[in-house]
Amino acid sequence: MSNNSPFLRQPASVQVVMLKVLAALLPGIAVYIHFFGWAVVVQIAIASVTALVAETVMLAIRKKALKPFLTDGSALVTAWLVALTLPPIAPWWLAVLGVLIAIVVAKHLYGGLGQNPFNPAMVAFCALIVAYPQLMSQWPAVGFTDFGAQMQAVFGHRDLDAVVMATPLDALRTALHTPEARATVSGVLGSHATFGNIGGRGWEWIALGYLLGGLWLVQQRVITWHIPAAFLGTLGLASLLASLASPDQYAGPAFHVLTGGAMLGAFFIATDPVSGSTTPRGKLIFAAGLALLTWIIRVFGAYPDGIAFATLLMNICVPLIDMSTQPAVFGHKGKQP
């Protein structure tokens, strides 16, 4: 312990920060449960337990103090994010595997809390989607909330044809990419049973849930406005321009912002401080780049959502962005009255 000034400390801790992040996820999760059933809670539970066990083992191997690190809550945040990006009816071992990749590989092999250059949850997501593309895109239909059947899918034999349905993003891309189909955005969005009014039935409400939690995080000063604003703004702008240019081919901003993982990404994934930019201007650039890559991968890529890959790509650029966006220091700003 130090016996030097300052002797006063604000009662803040990593734990409090992480708990606030978890709390902010709750509204989104509540809506999620409403539309997709309680399976997501089971996934979160599986992920949390795995995370805590993995964290304990890794800390023990690395001979680190258990208590402060285990209770800091960062492993739980990672676990929840992994669970929320998996389909709720994914087999249980997928969540376990994902969390193990996140905690063991992406976090501890890089030096543990505060040292990981990549967002652990997104590393896990990318690894899983590359390894198990099938499982990762088997989303249940909105409103399929039969808990028994879901548990059957998670823990037992998977017979899903009846319940699986493409996510809005998937459906849109598949329809537009099928060579012979002369599909248009409005055609797909209007006709398909998956779609609700804006971002897909249910999805838009979940997004609003995340938005609510995210705004609370901004108000609590856990995150700043830069990343969410730049992310959503850029994503909206890119899709707006594209849809203006060719409304048949590209979906508009409302759809992109409210579907898939956009809102979760904007407030909870891109804002991971460890692997993201930290300077105000850097955050704007980081989030804008992230949004642009997300949009590109969504529209032109083959994966259901682009956020995960985009995050990892932008994570690589963080040191460069931060270095070149250092804010001007007091007195070195040039203008003086």
Place this chain on the structure above:
Amino acid sequence: MRPLFGFTGGVKPASHKTESNQGGIVVAPLPPVLTVPLRQNAGLASRPLVQAGDRVLKGQAIAGPGGSISVAIHAPTSGTVRGIETHPIPHPSGLLAPCVVIEADGEDRWIERTPVDPYALPVEELRTRLRDAGVVGLGGAAFPSFVKTQHGPTQRIETLILNGAECEPFITCDDLLMRTQAGQILDGAAVLAHIAGAQRIVVGIEDNKPEAVAAMTAAAQRAGLLVEVVAVPTRYPAGGEKQLIRVLTGIEVPFGKLPPDYGVQCFNVATAYATARALLHGEPMISRLVTVTGNVERPGNFEVRIGTPIADLLKLAEPKADTDRNLMGGPMMGFALPTLDAPVIKATNCILAGSKAMFPAPGPEMPCIRCGSCARACPMDLQPFEMYWFSRAKILGKAQEYHLFDCIECGCCTYVCPSRIPLVDYFRFAKSEIRAREKENEAADAARQRYEFRLEREEREKQEKAAKLAAKAAETKAKLAQAGDADDKKALIAAAVARAQEQKAEEKPGVE
């Protein structure tokens, strides 16, 4: 009303001012022995003028300025000099330093005091008087005030800022001084402004001190002075010199520049008061107001003689039993006193008794999660976590690139860090390490030069010697030629042998 500019960052810790600002000012009793350190100001230590056994009067100079950035030091009471002894001084290192130890005779007899009319004397004379009265900044850094009233040819001082912000929690000595001595403070400020050539005086006081603001405003009106008294928003560190200048004028003084580069200069209110005492009353700086507060039964403000043992002072406030440390200064920028034997010095604004309950040990240090809280709290717009990263890894050059030396060590970053990293400790370490290395490099450069100079000299001497020898050889040859060819060879060999011996002898001077 002047527009305020504010500054980014800062924190709002609980202010704890009411504990100590309720009562009046208590005059601390005269201790039997006073220990007056020779080094009290920033810059060079003072040079002693007395010896063991000398009788001194109260206010008599016992040490003179030890250089251009140094001031005189005076006997705080009348008595006998016991000697110049090494003694603990209030410093985080706990090291000893030379002090003049005076045994008080109890008479407390003043030396003859000569008040002056500052407006009738040349400005240079006033500066010398300030220096010889030992006036230094009383806000904490104890920088000689007469130096601050000067400015270089490219500089100017238009606005004199009086710092009464007192933003550190717990400390109230400036508050009390402003409430009770507003008139004297402004008189002193007017003199300082006169010496510095400033046209305007602006007083900045945090708005959690309404009584002080009122007293100063009233005094300004009474005196008919053109002084603006401005209440600034309460936010630590609004009383930092750079922050206060920015709040009041919008000017940012960067590291490496001085306020006069931008037309301003800043003095603490207590310094202005000391100036008034020194010039208008002829009383050198021998005492000051000290807040004693924290974990004590009777917190308050004391008028204390420089040289009073801190232990004696603390006793007046009756520290509680569970006091486990005593700080000099406030909780944000003060330091733990290694020993209470150290005396009160000119820079002592507060003695703060602390306990485990008051300053609970922060939880275990965690890795930095780059949350950026520290950067948002930093009033200097720095990126503390980057500086921390490099300071911790001892990559000092990189830390410097992130403007390490702009850090004012205010502690805001450490205050907010959720990982409870003692960031400022790393910055202090890195700064003093860099300074030490710079000194070492300078010494190494000097040594290199001296060494090269010596080599050159040796080389030159060798050549001179060789030239001498060659001349001699030529001479011998010529002689031989004259003497004829008979014993030619023999003579030549003899000469060569002689030369070789001579050379040998010259090469090893003084070995025999």
Place this chain on the structure above:
Amino acid sequence: MLEALLVMALGSVILGGALGYASVKFRVEGDPLVEKIDAILPQTQCGQCGFPGCKPYAEAIAKGEADINCCPPGGEDGIHKLADLLGREFKPLSGEHGVEKPKSTAVIDENVCIGCTLCIQACPVDAIVGAAKQMHTVVASQCTGCELCLAPCPVNCIDMVPIPETIDNWKWKYPVFAVQKAA
């Protein structure tokens, strides 16, 4: 899939370009190697490295004739810096040249000094003043602590005194928090 790969490839190309640009832009052209090495050496000029001074040792290192771990006054710190500069592996100080000692200065016992001037001739930086048959004094601020004056003194009146810690040279320590200091 292909598009994702393309995006990644594009990203890495941009990144590589940026890094390459940075490395070109921020490269420092500097003094020749010998001077850089010499700048790291402590300039004690003690000769413990086996060379008559720091500069000759620097030249030997630059030519590859000497190892980087032969300078005791420079210590481990100096070896680290040399290793960084030259891109070599760090190695501990070689014992045969001496050990790292706390920095000291020579002090002449003026009562014993016979004024023989031998130390003056030995001092590589002319830090000793005095004339023949008069007592000599070491100018502490110029003394590098090389100890070369100790051996020549016929009456052994020179001592090496470690530089004490004072308020002026005191440094804030590297933060260590394992130990709870008693306050």
